Amino acid sequence: MRISTAQYYEMTAASYQRNFNKAIATSAEASSLTRINTAADDPIGAGRLLALGQQSAALDQYGTNIDSTKSALSLQETTLTSIGTALQRAKELALAASNGTATDADRKAYASELGQIQQQVLGLMNSKDSNGNYLFSGSKTDTAPYSQNADGTYTYNGDQTQINLGIGDGMNVATNTTGWDAFQQTINTSRTQTTMTAPAVDDGRVVLSNGTVGTSSTYNAKFSGGQPYTVSFLSSTQLKITDALGNDVTAEASQNGVISNANGANQTVSFRGVDLKLNINLKSTDTNPDAVIAGHSFTLASTPDSFNASRSPGNTSTAVITGSSVTNQTAYTNAFPSGGAILKFTSATDFDLYAAPITADSKPVSSGTVSGGNATAAGVTFALGGGTPASGDQFVINSNNHQTQNVLDTLGQMITALNAPSDGSAVAKQNFLGAMESGLGNIDSAANQIGTAITSIGARGQALDNQSATNESLSQANTTSQSAIRDSDPAEVMTRLTLQQTMLQAAQLAFSKISQLGLFNKI
Template sequence: MRISTAQYYETQAANYQRNYSNAVATSNEASSLTKINTAADDPIGAGRLLALGQQSAILEQYKGNISSTKSALNLQETTLDAINTALARAKELGLAANNGFKTDADRSAYAEELGQIQQQVLGLMNSKDADGNYLFSGSKTDTAPYSQNADGTFTYNGDQTQINLGIGDGLTVGTNTTGWDAFQQTINTSRTQTAMTAPAVDDGRVVLSNGTVGTAATYNAKFSGGQPYTVSFLSSTQIKITDALGNDVTAEASQNGVISNSNGANQTVSFRGVDMKLNINLKPGDTNPDAVIAGHSFQLSASPDSFTTARSPGNPSTAVITGSTITNPSDYTNTFPANGSTVLKFTSATAFDLYAAPITADSKPISSGTMVGGNAVAAGVTFAIGGTPASGDQFSIQSNNHQTQNVLDTLGQMITALKAPIDGDPVAKQKFQGTMESALGNIDSAVNQIGTAVTSIGARGQALEEQSTTNDSLTAANATTQSSIRDSDPAEVMTRLTLQQTMLQAAQLAFSKISQLSLFDRI
């Protein structure tokens, strides 16, 4: 085979260029200690590095999510702890005020401090984070969770939405605590009432409190089905309880209905999960206690639903709803929405429709009618209207079944009770004590509910810690794998570079020697 001079030069030039490129590449690798600078260096390795880089970015995002969630949960826990501290002081005041030796002036002073506590708790419930978002409004972070109504009660304006962030592959955690969970689901221990049915004029000899729910399971299972109950005093030492059908259920009362006729004794009668305070107040000259106590009777029942109403800001008229009362229990039970939210809309000065809230384009009224004598009757509820409505007037209505009660309303009830004068009136004082015991029970219930929320925060915090440890391990493994693919061994690189440089120098020398040879030298 014959090789031309041109071919020889081209072959040697190509080999030299390839060796030179390899030496330059190795030199760059020695400088950066990185094996893969472009995808062409190692297509498979570059693909793996890309996937590992994406995983690293996700892990970094998880790290940021965990950090921000920890901060949010810590702030929520601190706020809830502050609310619990305020409620502990409110309970101290309630217990002190319930002391029979306190005066109206003492109770008034307690009411003033409770008012300050109520405002403090309201402010804490409406707390914001560093970004100006409300802590306890759910997803409605720009809406204050609690506002006060015209009647002094408080309404929750947030929602029940939990905001979740990813903290690991397929794993999310809630970053917020809603006011619904922390405050609105507080079990109301004061959801029963008593009303004297005989004698027609209260003589003050028998005081029976509205009662508190002491055993919720028994109350839920037995009380509602038999109400209203009649509590009859057969003598000064025996009561009889009958249910709505007239069945004698006294055997389910504490001590089978046996009571004490000790004058002014504060005793407890328990029945189907409800604890009622009972006082027998004998008067001077009552030589026969049985004769003066027998014949007294009370009706015991669950507190009926109440309603919070508000007129829409854009109403054409100035009409307002001044009162709301259930007048047809059957219609109310069968028609009124389960969530308790409705809108009363007037189509003229007298005609109206009641809708389940919120009203949408395809909403149909659940009840319609015409106002008579200033009253609008819809879904078993009579709404008293003050003023003359106009077409287009709307009123939002929210029912309250009293199964739960936020602590702001409980504090409000305590303040009202403390401000009422009772000095020199034993009967009023006994009723006051029953009211305060119910309120104290609700404060305990509120603290328990907040405790449940704090426990949830703690559980999520623990999950964050555990996942953070897992993510750190994954991040370390990711970095190690990337390094094994991307980074060079300094010793190996320097050895390879020395070899390539030596080969390049040898090739240069060989080329220069061979290029000097010619066939003419052999003639």
């Protein structure tokens, strides 16, 4: 095969150009020690580097999320711990006020300090972070979680939403603690009440407290189904308990209903999970204790649901709801919205009751007409005052079944009890002690719930630490993998560069020699 001189020159120049470009590329690689500068250098390796880069960015973001979550949880834990410390002081005050030497003046002083503690706890519950977001409002971070109602009770305004952040592939953790979880689900140990039914005028000889729930499981399983109960005193040493159907259930009471008249103060009667304090106050003139005590009777039942009603800001009338109560238990149980309701007037006398919130698809659960100044809907009667309602007026109704109670309300009840005079009255003193015992039980319950919230924070903190260590290992492995794909071996690069440069020099020398060869050189 013949190769023309022109072809030879073209082929040699092209080959030399390719080798020269390779040498230039290798020289650049030797300078940067980076093997892949563009996808053309290694398409497969470039694809792997892209994926590893995305993983590295995600790991960096996970690290930022972990740091911010740790900071948020630390602030929440500190705040909850401070609330627990304040409640411990409240408990100490209640115990001090309950001793036999405290006077009305002493109790008023204790009430004043307890009021300061209540405001301190309220402030801590409404704490904000450095960005101005409320800690315990759930997702409603611009809304104060707790506000005081007109009747002195407190309402939770937040929600139950947990705000989650990703801290690893497929792993999220809640960055917040809601007030619902930390404060609103505190078991109310004082959710039963007693009412004297005989004698018509209380003679003060028998004082039976409202009771506290000592064993929730027994209370839930047995107490609710048999109420209301009747507690009858057959003598100064024996009581009888009958359920709503008239069945004698005294056998389920402590000591089968046997009580003492020798030491009648602060006896405990336990029945179906409820502990009641009993005081027998015999007088020196009571020569026949059995005759004096026999005939006293009380009803015992769970505290009925109560309601908090507030006007809508857009109401055009001055009408207000002054009171509310369940008047038809069956209708209330079957129809009243458990998540809150809205009473909306369609005229001065006609109204509808809706489940909150009202939407375009909402239908009323009950409707009616005002009668005698009362609006009755879904088994609840609302007393109206302050003027005649106008069409379009709305009232937000929240029900309270008293199964739970936030600690702000507990402290408020204790303050009320401390301010009530009881010097010189054995009955008033016994009622006061019953209120303090109920308050102490609820403070313990609140402290337990706060402790559970702190435990949850600790568990999440441990998960953050574990995931942080995992992410660090993944980050190191990612860096190593990227380096192995992208970075060059200095010795290999220098060897290759030297070889390529030598080949270029040899090619130049060979071309120079061959180009001098010709037929005329041989003549």
